[in-house]
Amino acid sequence: xxxxxxxxxxxxxxxxxxxxxxxxxxxxxxxxxxxxxxxxxxxxxxxxxxxxxxxxxxxxxxxxxxxxxxxxxxxxxxxxxxxxxxxxxxxxxxxxxxxxxxxxxxxxxxxxxxxxxxxxxxxxxxxxxxxxxxxxxxxxxxxxxxxxxxxxxxxxxxxxxxxxxxxxxxxxxxxxxxxxxxxxxxxxxxxxxxxxxxxxxxxxxxxxxxxxxxxxxxxxxxxxxxxxxxxxxxxxxxxxxxxxxxxxxxxxxxxxxxxxxxxxxxxxxxxxxxxxxxxxxxxxxxxxxxxxxxxxxxxxxxxxxxxxxxxxxxxxxxxxxxxxxxxxxxxxxxxxxxxxxxxxxxxxxxxxxxxxxxxxxxxxxxxxxxxxxxxxxxxxxxxxxx
Numbered sequence: 001x002x003x004x005x006x007x008x009x010x011x012x013x014x015x016x017x018x019x020x021x022x023x024x025x026x027x028x029x030x031x032x033x034x035x036x037x038x039x040x041x042x043x044x045x046x047x048x049x050x051x052x053x054x055x056x057x058x059x060x061x062x063x064x065x066x067x068x069x070x071x072x073x074x075x076x077x078x079x080x081x082x083x084x085x086x087x088x089x090x091x092x093x094x095x096x097x098x099x100x101x102x103x104x105x106x107x108x109x110x111x112x113x114x115x116x117x118x119x120x121x122x123x124x125x126x127x128x129x130x131x132x133x134x135x136x137x138x139x140x141x142x143x144x145x146x147x148x149x150x151x152x153x154x155x156x157x158x159x160x161x162x163x164x165x166x167x168x169x170x171x172x173x174x175x176x177x178x179x180x181x182x183x184x185x186x187x188x189x190x191x192x193x194x195x196x197x198x199x200x201x202x203x204x205x206x207x208x209x210x211x212x213x214x215x216x217x218x219x220x221x222x223x224x225x226x227x228x229x230x231x232x233x234x235x236x237x238x239x240x241x242x243x244x245x246x247x248x249x250x251x252x253x254x255x256x257x258x259x260x261x262x263x264x265x266x267x268x269x270x271x272x273x274x275x276x277x278x279x280x281x282x283x284x285x286x287x288x289x290x291x292x293x294x295x296x297x298x299x300x301x302x303x304x305x306x307x308x309x310x311x312x313x314x315x316x317x318x319x320x321x322x323x324x325x326x327x328x329x330x331x332x333x334x335x336x337x338x339x340x341x342x343x344x345x346x347x348x349x350x351x352x353x354x355x356x357x358x359x360x361x362x363x364x365x366x367x368x369x370x371x372x373x374x375x376x377x378x379x380x381x382x383x384x385x386x
Contacts, residue, residue: 002222002281010219010276016207017065024061024202025054026195027188032058034179034294035153037277039066040216041269043176044132044152046117046167046298053181054192055155059113060202066213067206068149071109075120081127085137102139107131110147110210114154118164125171128152132174149213169257169301176266178298223272225283230268232328233288237264239320240300250319254306259299267295285330289321 014036021032031047035058038045047055056072063070073084086105092098106112107128117125131137135146154175156167172178184192208216225233238246241258251258271287278287297313306316324330 002219006219007276007281010216011279013208013212013216014277020065020204020207021058021061024064024204025058026191027184028054028058028181031179031181033277034177035062037270037273037291038176039149039151040213040220040273041176041266042149042217043266043269044154044174046172046175046178047153047155047181048158048178049155049181050183051157053183055181056113056115057202059111059153059155061204062153063111063113064202064204065207066111066210067208068110068210069147070111070113071106072113072115073106074115075117075124077119077121079120079124081124082139084124084127085131085139088140102142102144105137107137108144108146110150112150112152114152116157117154118156118167120165122165122168125165125167129171129174132171149210149217172298173260173262175298176270177294179294220272220276221269223275223281223283225268225272229283229285229288232285232324233267233271234264236288236292236320236324237261237267237296239324240296240316248320248323250316250323254302254309254311254316255300256303257301259296263295263299267291270295285328292317292321 017036018032021036025032035045035047039062047058049055060070060072073079082105084105084107086103086108088100089103090098091101112131114128117128131146131150132152135148135150136143137146138144152175157164235246237259238244239248239258240251240255240263241247242252242255244258267288268283270291271283274287274291275281275283293314296317300313300316302311302313302316305311
């Protein structure tokens with residue numbers, strides 16, 4: 001049962017974690033928050049960003065802060081599944097008899113950094129599927145349990161396409177969050193350079209053990225979710241399917257395949273942690289809207305119309321949130337969501353045009369006013385001559 005003491009301990013622990021991570025990572029507040037939320041909730045994270053924005057440094061720093069064994073796997077096209085999971089090798093005992101002995105791979109650790117995961121072949125990528133979902137590894141018919149807590153934090157580069165293999169939908173679905181790591185601002189860039197001039201190594205200290213992390217997860221799991229909020233969250237996930245009973249207009253227009261049931265599980269689990277981080281004892285509509293972006297963006301398959309119109313998954317998610325907000329008659333403050341993925345404050349106000357208006361504007365281009373004036377003047381001249 002959740003008590004005030006456990007809530008206070010959770011808040012104090014989170015404060016220490018964020019303080020230590022900020023010693024190594026400058027800026028990227030939303031990405032850091034999203035990664036820590038996923039780790040407390042027990043999910044895996046996919047970090048997408050151009051080279052040099054601090055993806056690997058963030059994961060290494062988290063390994064130090066949580067004081068957990070850390071393994072880095074550099075994915076390359078020639079990497080084999082046995083290089084990840086391990087394999088049986090032939091060894092001889094003292095009497096000279098030969099036998100098989102299992103040699104553990106780097107996946108037998110608590111925090112796994114799958115660096116440039118989209119550079120490995122699909123066969124090697126599939127070696128992570130069982131570990132990410134069941135936290136077990138099966139080699140030659142023998143299943144071995146991984147140590148808890150277990151996380152896969154993967155990175156991928158969105159701009160280089162040569163020599164890359166896009167992750168299949170089944171593997172993308174096993175990531176709780178997909179977080180977009182943006183380029184730093186000018187002031188952040190100056191702070192980064194000044195910090196790395198002193199040392200390139202991480203300096204964060206341990207702030208939480210594996211046992212304490214599991215206790216925080218147990219505390220978050222006991223946070224209550226109101227029935228109406230639960231229904232709203234499940235409706236939001238179902239609204240991404242163009243053929244479901246809750247299908248939204250945006251999904252019917254731009255989405256080919258919607259989110260899986262794992263999205264609903266991830267949304268509620270992460271929202272409970274988010275509520276505790278905000279100092280609340282229950283999940284709110286704002287928590288659901290905030291986390292909808294990192295939870296749903298990699299689970300939706302866009303159709304040709306969306307690709308041709310350059311409508312991103314984030315745009316569709318915002319359209320769905322706006323549509324559901326009207327149906328559920330949510331207050332304005334519940335719709336002012338803070339996008340964990342990219343740090344942009346998305347507010348549904350009268351002053352700011354909605355995504356719907358922007359898309360409709362681009363598709364229904366009206367005749368410029370100057371052209372209309374010229375046409376009317378020409379028409380008048382023609383009638384005056386008559």
